Amino acid sequence: MTPRRTRQLDAVLDVVRVARDHPTADQVHDRVRLSVPRVSLGTVYRNLEKLAADGDVRVLHLAGRQSRFDGMTTDHDHFVCDACGGVSDLAAIARPPAGHTRLSAEGYEVRTQTQTFFGTCPGCRAVSAAVR
Amino acid sequence: MTPRRTRQLDAVLDVVRVARDHPTADQVHDRVRLSVPRVSLGTVYRNLEKLAADGDVRVLHLAGRQSRFDGMTTDHDHFVCDACGGVSDLAAIARPPAGHTRLSAEGYEVRTQTQTFFGTCPGCRAVSAAVR
C-alpha cells in the first residue's frame, strides 16, 4: 500500500515535465525508453495514471482518440491545429468570474475548467498562404 | 459523388437533434434502431462523421475514450460531472473578446472554441450531502 519510487516512475515524470508538445502515451513511451530501454507501454500507462491521480500530470482529451499528457499543471489553455494536429499551450486567457459564480448559484461545484481553441496555427497558416 | 439522403442518415440526425444528453455512438445506435431496426453501428458512425463534416453535429472529446455527439450547434459550454459522468449544456458563458484578439495577433486563426467545466453536478452534490 505504500507507494514506491521506481526508476520507471521517475523517468515518466521527467519526460512529461520536459515535454512541450503534449505527447501521447506512445510518445511518452518512446522517450522513456531512451533512459529505461526495457520499460513497457503498460508500465507507462500505469505511471501516467498514477501521476494524474496525484495531480502531477494533466490528461487532455482534445481531439481524435488518443489521450495526451501535459506536465504543466498551472492554469492555461490549449490551441489545437486542425491542419497539423499540434497542440500549443496558451497563457490562460482571462475567464469571466461570472462563470463560476453562476455555476455555483445553479448548484454546480466546479473543480477544474479548460478552454480549448480549434483552428489553424501560425505555422500552418503560413503554409496555406504560400500555396494560395 | 452526389450525396444521397437515406433513411439511416435522417434517423441519425433526428436522434442527435432531439437528444439532450450528448449520447455516445453506441447510444445513438440504440435509439436509431427504434425506427430503423436493422441499422448497423458502422453506418451510424459513418453518418455521424458525415454530419460532423457538414457542421450539423458537434463531436465532443470530453473525458474517457468515447466520443459524444451534440446536435446543438449554437455556441455553448459543457459541464462534466466527475461522479455520474453526465454532461450538461451550459448557456455560453461570456468569453473575453481579448482572447480572440490576442490569438489573432499571435497568428492563430480560431475556428471554434469550447469551454468545459469539470466537477460535481447539482444532483450528485445532493446525494453526497445526504450520505454525509
Place this chain on the structure above:
DNA sequence: CTTTCTGCAAACTCTTTGCACTCGT
C-alpha cells in the same frame, strides 16, 4: 442503370489487465 450507401464481420488502434518475476523499502 449507375453509384452511393448499407449490413456484416473482420481488422485496427488505443488502453487495460493477469500473471509470474523483480526490486524498493
Place this chain on the structure above:
DNA sequence: ACGAGTGCAAAGAGTTTGCAGAAAG
C-alpha cells in the same frame, strides 16, 4: 522478506473498413 511495481502478452473497448448486395437518383 514482504509486497508494490514491472514486463510481457493477451484481452477489452471503441472505432474503422472491405466487400457483396441494397437502394437512391
